[in-house]
Amino acid sequence: EVQLVESGGGLVQPGGSLRLSCAASGFTFNSYWMTWVRQAPGKGLEWVANIKQDENEKYYVDSVKGRFTISRDNAKNSLYLQMNSLRAEDTAVYYCATLGAGDWHFDLWGRGTLVTVSS
Amino acid sequence: YELTQPPSVSVSPGQTASITCSGDKLGDKYASWYQQKPGQSPVMVIYQDRKRPSGIPERFSGSNSGNTATLTISGTQAMDEADYYCQAWDSSTGVFGTGTKVTVL
Numbered sequence: 772e773v774q775l776v777e778s779g780g781g782l783v784q785p786g787g788s789l790r791l792s793c794a795a796s797g798f799t800f801n802s803y804w805m806t807w808v809r810q811a812p813g814k815g816l817e818w819v820a821n822i823k824q825d826e827n828e829k830y831y832v833d834s835v836k837g838r839f840t841i842s843r844d845n846a847k848n849s850l851y852l853q854m855n856s857l858r859a860e861d862t863a864v865y866y867c868a869t870l871g872a873g874d875w876h877f878d879l880w881g882r883g884t885l886v887t888v889s890s
Numbered sequence: 891y892e893l894t895q896p897p898s899v900s901v902s903p904g905q906t907a908s909i910t911c912s913g914d915k916l917g918d919k920y921a922s923w924y925q926q927k928p929g930q931s932p933v934m935v936i937y938q939d940r941k942r943p944s945g946i947p948e949r950f951s952g953s954n955s956g957n958t959a960t961l962t963i964s965g966t967q968a969m970d971e972a973d974y975y976c977q978a979w980d981s982s983t984g985v986f987g988t989g990t991k992v993t994v995l
Contacts, residue, residue, distance in 0.1 A: 818984030
């Protein structure tokens with residue numbers, strides 16, 4: 772079955788760190804750009820970061836630059852998001868997704884993992 | 891870069907719903923559209939302005955010109971009630987629209 776499964780979310784204090792994982796199965800993971808998208812409670816979608824197949828290109832939304840790091844392990848079919856210096860405004864459901872070729876459309880989505888930043 | 895959508899659209903069953911997405915020179919970029927039902931992950935319904943992914947009903951169509959992209963749902967069904975988001979790329983920065991709640995009355 773083609774799927775993405777996120778894990779690693781939870782409750783963390785402001786200033787803390789968390790590492791999200793996304794396990795891919797059913798498709799050739801190393802053929803795809805990958806991305807993280809988040810959604811704060813009751814709010815809209817926000818793109819967070821992209822990573823190229825070989826990790827040579829990475830892009831971030833301004834609000835997470837210098838705090839979040841996207842990475843991947845093609846041997847393990849896994850995508851990661853290391854989140855440091857977390858803030859209350861980072862509270863959201865975090866989704867991983869594949870990016871389709873050509874126009875980078877968000878092709879396949881995971882179910883998401885909830886990150887709550889609170890004291 | 892910003893993409894603006896109407897907060898809500900109401901439509902009667904069987905009628906046509908049109909959702910607009912406005913952004914500066916949006917027609918020069920590719921737009922895609924995502925449907926999200928409560929408690930679920932988003933699902934792509936249109937990509938590259940007007941292409942439908944496999945499994946998406948023909949009643950979903952898209953267009954993009956000038957500063958506006960439009961998602962049209964023809965013969966709207968109760969199952970189409972959801973939030974809809976447009977999306978485009980400004981260089982390598984991803985931007986989602988503000989979202990539109992479609993209510994089927």
